[in-house]
Amino acid sequence: MEPYQPTKISIKHWAEEDRPREKLLMKGRAALSDAELIGILLGSGTKTLSAVDLAKQILASVGNNLNQLAKLSVKDLMKFNGIGEAKAISIVSALELGRRRKSEDPTDRVKIQSSQQAYDLITSDLADLQHEEFWIILLKRNSELIKKIRISTGGLAGTVADVRLIFKYGLEELASSIILVHNHPSGALKPSHQDVAMTKRMIEAGKLLDITVVDHLIYTDSGYFSFADQGMM
Numbered sequence: 001m002e003p004y005q006p007t008k009i010s011i012k013h014w015a016e017e018d019r020p021r022e023k024l025l026m027k028g029r030a031a032l033s034d035a036e037l038i039g040i041l042l043g044s045g046t047k048t049l050s051a052v053d054l055a056k057q058i059l060a061s062v063g064n065n066l067n068q069l070a071k072l073s074v075k076d077l078m079k080f081n082g083i084g085e086a087k088a089i090s091i092v093s094a095l096e097l098g099r100r101r102k103s104e105d106p107t108d109r110v111k112i113q114s115s116q117q118a119y120d121l122i123t124s125d126l127a128d129l130q131h132e133e134f135w136i137i138l139l140k141r142n143s144e145l146i147k148k149i150r151i152s153t154g155g156l157a158g159t160v161a162d163v164r165l166i167f168k169y170g171l172e173e174l175a176s177s178i179i180l181v182h183n184h185p186s187g188a189l190k191p192s193h194q195d196v197a198m199t200k201r202m203i204e205a206g207k208l209l210d211i212t213v214v215d216h217l218i219y220t221d222s223g224y225f226s227f228a229d230q231g232m233m
Helices: 020-027 034-042 051-061 085-103 115-126 163-172 193-209
Strands: 133-139 145-153 177-183 212-220 223-226
Touching: 020 034, 034 051, 034 085, 085 115, 115 133, 115 145, 115 177, 115 212, 115 223, 133 163, 145 163, 163 177, 163 193, 177 193, 193 212
Parallel strands: 177 212
Antiparallel strands: 133 145, 133 177, 212 223
């Protein structure tokens, strides 16, 4: 006797309050699971999987972690049966919108007075990147944020921090202090010898121009290393 195989029920046959679109309208967006929200983006599944089940399969592949999902490319997503280019683009676009929303400049005045605040500020720009980037955070004398600026984009193992360019921006924006930030896509928090030497050069250059380098953050998706917190400034 063959084992019992449950019949797959498509979303259109679910109870109305359990269908993701209807559930969003009836109960609000917060009531939906991650898989249900992605299911809405997909619109349809396969012959054997509903859109929500397909979404669950995709989420399971990244440990149900949306940050890890955001790292998947269109080609990565298209490896799943039932995900064509259009559906993959929908998922990537939605996650990118979420990232950009976090990066919108707030209307209130922001003060950066700790390494954690600097990390939180730059997360929307550096999260999920597979290559290195170098950024600066420019501050007024009272630690109020002026702006954050990307200085350079590099490869998997390095990027360029041009002293002249960094302090050119600092002088143009009348900054009193600067926080240096670069990411390690590998997740390694320990600064390299080059990181330490470069930080020292930046500090000395800042002294000549009366722009204080108050910290240098090494960013990873799971945490950060602060030169200031470690007494290395």
